[in-house]
Amino acid sequence: MSTKLSPLAWFSSGWKLLGYVLPMALACAGIAGLPVSMAIAGVMCALLCSLLLGGSKKILLTPSPFSALMLMAAIAYYAGVVSERIAVASLLTLFTGGWLLLMSLILPKHCLNWIARPVWHGIGLGMTLTLIVMLFPVVLGVQANNSSWQGMWELLIDWQGWNWPSVVLAGLSFALLVLWRSKTQPKALWVLLLVWILSYIWPFALVGIATPVQQNVQLWPFMNPVHADWPLLFFLSATIALLIYMESCQYLSNQFRRNVGLVGFSNILTAFTGGMVISLGYIADEVLRIKRNTLIAMLLLMALIFCWSWLAYVPLPVLAVIALYVICVQINWCELRLYCWQWSDLLWLCISAILIILFGVCTGLWLVISFALIVMCWYSLRMHAWPVLLPEVQIIAQEAVIILPQILLFANVSTLLNKSYLLINTLDIKKIYLDMSAGCHADVTVFFHLQALARRLHQQEKMLFVCGLNEKTYRILIAKKLDYLSAEQFSTLSAESLLICHKYNNGPVIA
Structure with missing residues (x-):
């Protein structure tokens, strides 16, 4: 065929x-x-x-x-x-x-x-x-005096000055985008x-949109x-x-x-x-x-x-709603x-957002990036996570053991796990044991990259086991219910001990 x-x-x-x-x-x-x-x-x-x-x-x-x-x-x-x-x-x-x-x-x-x-x-x-x-004045159909939070509040309470046809059109567009349950069509x-067809039936320019x-x-x-x-x-x-x-x-x-x-x-x-x-x-x-x-x-x-040039007459409130909708869809809510x-x-998240809001987009972005890089360097030196050491891979009984040589934290997790994936990417092995006996810092960045590694291995029909964890990190990782990583795939035992238990018990890998 x-x-x-x-x-x-x-x-x-x-x-x-x-x-x-x-x-x-x-x-x-x-x-x-x-x-x-x-x-x-x-x-x-x-x-x-x-x-x-x-x-x-x-x-x-x-x-x-x-x-x-x-x-x-x-x-x-x-x-x-x-x-x-x-x-x-x-x-x-x-x-x-x-x-x-x-x-x-x-x-x-x-x-x-x-x-x-x-x-x-x-x-x-x-x-x-x-x-x-910046988009709310466009949706409300009014001219904003400034883009400050105080100016936004004044616009919201002055509802009599809104362009209500603009608000209604934006609301209908948003409802259509949300209620139209289709993932295969470009909604x-x-x-x-x-909206372009409606513009011929009801010209939007006549009502000030x-x-x-x-x-x-x-x-x-x-x-x-x-x-x-x-x-x-x-x-x-x-x-x-x-x-x-x-x-x-x-x-x-x-x-x-x-x-x-x-x-x-x-x-x-x-x-x-x-x-x-x-x-x-x-x-x-x-x-x-x-x-x-x-x-x-x-x-x-x-x-x-x-050549048709019909898009030039789409009202601004509809475009503003589309921009907000696309942003909300792109957020990984899970x-x-x-x-x-x-x-x-959560404190890091709030500080970064507040700096952007208080100092503006341009200055705030440079402040956040600079501050985050300084903190990353300080954490890396204090936790002996710099320079990043290469992980080691051992093949034992047709199973791969990846030994991380240093503590895993937000500053080096991306590099270490990417290098680990490259080491076992081409191996014909179904089970991979990631030994974290050197230590693991339980934070959102580590959770995210562990999920990403497990997903990439799952796509190759391989299973990742995370071992060598301390009791506190072990309990936190199980409580998070990470994708592609069940509770049975975490253990406080070292990789060597886990392999021995798995071999003689011939059962699930548990702590």
């Missing part, structure tokens, strides 16, 4: 993937006060780079909500005519691409994985709350189509005259690049350096063609099968949409249960 897909199947897959990419791109442009044409140009450049330079393991580049937040924060310094905002956005995109290329060359691989997981969650929480503050894209800025695509937009503060532009673009680098660090990709360099090159190309900042959106996996034919179909669909009774991790 032939396994080749028909052109109709290609376009169906392309339409599905476009549902992940295009609505978010339009929302990013709309809430940043930029023309929709910049979003379309950015998506076209991202698809071209993914198609031509993505390699065998395809990646999908796309604007992200946090990238749009950085653009909003940056463009806020340049309140002026539309052409000047476009020029500033293009300059930021160009400089961001340059910073990303530089980072891919000089920064150590996975360097930001040294930072504890709660810090990442705190950054995401702080930036999400900031984005909500956000269908919502955009439905705002639409995105209308302007044609401009090549070389950064060549337009603009009174730029160059040091500030360099700082803001470096902050956007740091954020994209941070987002890319959260993907477990073996082609990390190449992916960051590709994102940098894509941003430079996007700046020349009049697009906006893009980042690494998705990597091909079992759910998202990003293939060459699918990317070609997406490009053709984008060309049709661009991972938050790991924080139960983890007071120190």
Whole structure:
């Protein structure tokens, strides 16, 4: 039987993937006060780079909500005519691409994985709350005097000044996104189509509902005259690049350096063609099968949409709701249960979020990253976890034993477990014993990476046993009920003792 897909199947897959990419791109442009044409140009450049330079393991580049937040924060310094905002956005995109290329060359691989997981969650929480503050005036259909929390409270209590048609439209869009129980169809894209059809029946402009800025695509937009503060532009673009680098660090990709360099090159190309900042959106996996034919179909669909130009009239409240919905969907809510009774991790999360909220996105991000790296270095030296030593692998009776030479904590867990996986990845062994007799610090970062290692081994039909734990850590790990790790897969015995017990008892591995 032939396994080749028909052109109709290609376009169906392309339409599905476009549902992940295009609505978010339009929302990013709309809430940043930029023309929709910049979003379309950015998506076209991202698809071209993914198609031509993505390699065998395809990646999908796309604007992200946090990238749009950085653009909003940056463009806020340049309140002026539309052409000047476009020029500033293009300059930021160009400089961001340059910073990303530089980072891919000089920064150590996975360097930001040294930072504890709660810090990442705190950054995401702080930036999400900031984005909500910026989007609420758009949903309410009013002009915000400022983006402070006090200004937001004044808007909320002044309900008589709301644009109620805008609120109703945003509420209907949100209800449709939430209540439509479908995981196989790009709901956000269908919502955009439905709203566009409604705009002909009930013109939204007649009731004061705002639409995105209308302007044609401009090549070389950064060549337009603009009174730029160059040091500030360099700082803001470096902050956007740091954020994209941070987002890319959260993907477990073996082609990390190449992916960051590709994102940098894509941003430079996007700046020349009049697009906006893009980042690494998705990597091909079992759910998202990003293939060459699918990317070609997406490009053709984008060309049709661009010629049709119906997306330019989608109201801003709908785009704001889509941005909020995409952010909520991307949050791994199941991972938050790991924080139960983890007071120190919760403190890290709250401190990171508060710094982002109090000092703003740009300054707060640098403060959090710098503070987290300093604490990581201090913990590593105090716990003798630096330099990171290589784990050892022993093959005993067709079973693998991985001996960790030093204590496992948030500063080295990613490196140690990744190196352990590479050592046993190609071995034809079904049981792997991870000996933590050197010590293990029970925190959210360790829990997360243990789950990730167990999941990767489970996909290869291998089972991970964690042994050599002390009594306290053993009880905590069992109470967490980690995915792919049952209570029988944890033990306080050493790997050698556990193998002997397993061999002679011929039963389940227990403490």
